Amino acid sequence: MQTDTVMDTDTETTALFPSDSRRGSPPGIPTPETVASLLKKPEKLLAGLDQNTPTPAPGAPRRRGSMPVPYKHQLRRAQAVDELDWPPQASSSDSSDSLGSGEAAPNQNDGIFKVMLVGESGVGKSTLAGTFSGLQGDNAHEPENPEDSYERRIMVDKEEVTLVVYDIWEQRATAHINVLLWFQKPLDLLTQRKGDAGGWLRDHCLQTGDAFLIVFSVTDRRSFSKVPETLLRLRAGRPHHDLPVILVGNKSDLARSREVSLEEGRHLAGTLSCKHIETSAALHHNTQELFEGAVRQIRLRRSRGLAGAKRPERCSPEGPAPPARRESLTKKAKRFLANLVPRNAKFFKQRSRSCHDLSVL
Numbered sequence: 472m473q474t475d476t477v478m479d480t481d482t483e484t485t486a487l488f489p490s491d492s493r494r495g496s497p498p499g500i501p502t503p504e505t506v507a508s509l510l511k512k513p514e515k516l517l518a519g520l521d522q523n524t525p526t527p528a529p530g531a532p533r534r535r536g537s538m539p540v541p542y543k544h545q546l547r548r549a550q551a552v553d554e555l556d557w558p559p560q561a562s563s564s565d566s567s568d569s570l571g572s573g574e575a576a577p578n579q580n581d582g583i584f585k586v587m588l589v590g591e592s593g594v595g596k597s598t599l600a601g602t603f604s605g606l607q608g609d610n611a612h613e614p615e616n617p618e619d620s621y622e623r624r625i626m627v628d629k630e631e632v633t634l635v636v637y638d639i640w641e642q643r644a645t646a647h648i649n650v651l652l653w654f655q656k657p658l659d660l661l662t663q664r665k666g667d668a669g670g671w672l673r674d675h676c677l678q679t680g681d682a683f684l685i686v687f688s689v690t691d692r693r694s695f696s697k698v699p700e701t702l703l704r705l706r707a708g709r710p711h712h713d714l715p716v717i718l719v720g721n722k723s724d725l726a727r728s729r730e731v732s733l734e735e736g737r738h739l740a741g742t743l744s745c746k747h748i749e750t751s752a753a754l755h756h757n758t759q760e761l762f763e764g765a766v767r768q769i770r771l772r773r774s775r776g777l778a779g780a781k782r783p784e785r786c787s788p789e790g791p792a793p794p795a796r797r798e799s800l801t802k803k804a805k806r807f808l809a810n811l812v813p814r815n816a817k818f819f820k821q822r823s824r825s826c827h828d829l830s831v832l
């Protein structure tokens with residue numbers, strides 16, 4: 472299948488997608504309206520991320536049901552809670568190894584696929600997430616969907632799955648938490664927690680995602696040059712996992728403004744042992760392939776996990792919790808470095824040859 476094509480439609484897409492009003496946080500103290508909207512955000516994010524946790528008993532006061540959205544998109548908002556679940560249960564002071572939800576055994580999450588959109592600001596993450604609601608047969612599309620997570624059931628290779636796409640990466644999430652703390656918590660809590668709040672949320676994202684789409688804009692070389700750094704951060708956060716990571720060169724329709732070639736994108740993906748695809752969120756080009764490819768990548772790893780890829784030396788027989796938390800720094804450093812580079816040349820070549828094929832490992 473030919474997945475990477477280039478179209479020159481600069482003028483059309485400008486009209487389709489007006490500039491994003493959410494970008495650029497206002498300097499100084501936010502207005503009450505801004506704060507109110509910001510306060511809602513982390514609640515939704517945390518609620519959506521915690522879908523693995525048991526549903527509260529009937530009558531539990533804090534949780535409310537999911538909000539309705541247009542049926543034509545078969546799209547459901549993630550559940551929301553009325554209060555930030557604070558402090559986080561996972562020990563953020565420990566190494567990231569100790570965070571739990573994403574470390575579940577492969578068969579615990581079989582029906583749900585959680586995909587995180589990550590990358591620099593302005594590369595098109597939200598627009599890509601928006602296109603997700605228009606996939607599979609419904610061309611009607613809401614370009615400015617305000618939500619941060621999208622859940623829907625889709626068919627991939629004749630099998631129905633629940634795919635949840637999160638658009639919550641980094642800068643905005645951190646800013647929300649900091650503003651939340653500034654207005655809601657006493658000064659002592661602020662000083663204790665402000666430093667690690669955004670970090671914790673980001674860690675939680677890292678631990679929860681089943682696959683990561685590192686988005687860059689082919690019209691912005693800076694966003695491309697940030698990809699390795701982002702990938703290192705992802706792999707450092709999940710050192711024991713062969714994470715499905717897809718590099719997404721978005722805005723492929725803007726041919727005349729292109730700064731990153733298709734070959735460069737593929738080459739970087741090969742070097743970093745990732746998959747690669749170019750998309751145009753504006754034109755819905757390759758977006759379906761992207762999300763279905765993410766599902767396939769997760770499935771491939773899950774089936775490999777079920778076939779016995781679990782590491783016995785790291786996990787106890789009963790569950791995913793690693794028995795040895797207190798690892799020496801040297802060992803940690805070695806393991807960290809080992810996760811950054813492909814294990815052998817053959818493996819590397821196989822990966823780089825097929826980096827554009829999202830249906831194989």
Ligand SMILES: Nc1nc2c(ncn2[C@@H]2O[C@H](COP(=O)(O)OP(=O)(O)OP(=O)(O)O)[C@@H](O)[C@H]2O)c(=O)[nH]1
Pocket residue numbers: 481484485487488489490491493494591592593594595596597598599721722723724725750751752753754
């Ligand atoms: N031409 C074109 N424009 C796009 C495409 N994808 C996104 N855009 C535009 O790029 C701008 C930024 O897109 P967003 O989706 O807000 O980018 P983002 O990565 O979510 O940015 P942050 O919310 O700041 O993290 C918007 O004006 C979009 O309309 C695309 O594929 N082609």
